[in-house]
Structure formats: C-alpha cells, structure tokens
Amino acid sequence: MALVSPAAFAHPALVAAEFARDRDRWRGLLRYDPDRRFAALVELTEDQEVWLMGWLPGQGTELHDHAGTTAAFTVVSGTLTEQVAHPGHHEDVVHTLVAGQSRVFAPGYVHRIHNAGPDPAVSIHVHRVTGPTGGSRRVDRFTGVELR
Numbered sequence: 001m002a003l004v005s006p007a008a009f010a011h012p013a014l015v016a017a018e019f020a021r022d023r024d025r026w027r028g029l030l031r032y033d034p035d036r037r038f039a040a041l042v043e044l045t046e047d048q049e050v051w052l053m054g055w056l057p058g059q060g061t062e063l064h065d066h067a068g069t070t071a072a073f074t075v076v077s078g079t080l081t082e083q084v085a086h087p088g089h090h091e092d093v094v095h096t097l098v099a100g101q102s103r104v105f106a107p108g109y110v111h112r113i114h115n116a117g118p119d120p121a122v123s124i125h126v127h128r129v130t131g132p133t134g135g136s137r138r139v140d141r142f143t144g145v146e147l148r
Helices: 012-021
Strands: 038-044 049-055 069-077 079-085 093-098 102-105 110-114 121-129
C-alpha cells in the first residue's frame, strides 16, 4: 500500500503561502525576463508542482484554464490582477491581489493573470492534478471552447 505524503493533505493555498514565506527555498531561482513572464519549477512531487513566477510590469498570461488541475497562487511581492472569465458571460470578474493574498481554483476555472502595476511582482503557484491532464489551455471567453 502506497503512503500519501503529508503535503497531499495541505490545501494548495496553504502550501503556496508557506513557500511564499520561505524565500530561501526559491530566492536563487528568481529572474525577470524582459520578453515574457518568468517561471521556474521550485518543487515537484507526485502530489503537486510548486512554481515561482516573476512578472515585470505589463506581463501576463492569456485567458486559459488548467485542465484537470486544482491550484492556488499567492502574491509574494508587487500587485497582480486576475481576470476571471465565465464562458457565455460578457463581463469578467476582476481581482487585484497584493503581497500575502491568494486565489484558489478548481478544474474548469478560466482566468488571466497580469501585472498592471508599475513594479515587478513575484508569485508562488501550486498545482495538483485532480482530473484529466493536458496542461493549461487557452480558452475563448464567450464559448468556453479551447483555442488552438
């Protein structure tokens, strides 16, 4: 019988907040890329992936989902804006997050994250596969259909 790691029982937002506080775990990995958002894998277990992301002003993701992933992210520094799309609706919900704040999402959640502020931002993201995998997928905001 396989044993389940203790990390499997911790909520992804708690794991993200723990990694955000423990900067010695990832400080040496942090970079800022002027051409695109920086991402580095901090930890990979059979239960989860922990990612460090560096965002320069103006950098962001496209509208996407995370397939069969349950996830959370915590802002370490700076400000990030999350735009949540509900397929079939014309208005998105917007959340502005500052250091210490987190967002949680389940499979099927469609969003875009963007650094609209004047300063660089850093965030920690925790992903757990809970359904069909396939990585993140770009999604049309109105139909919910995957874009190729």
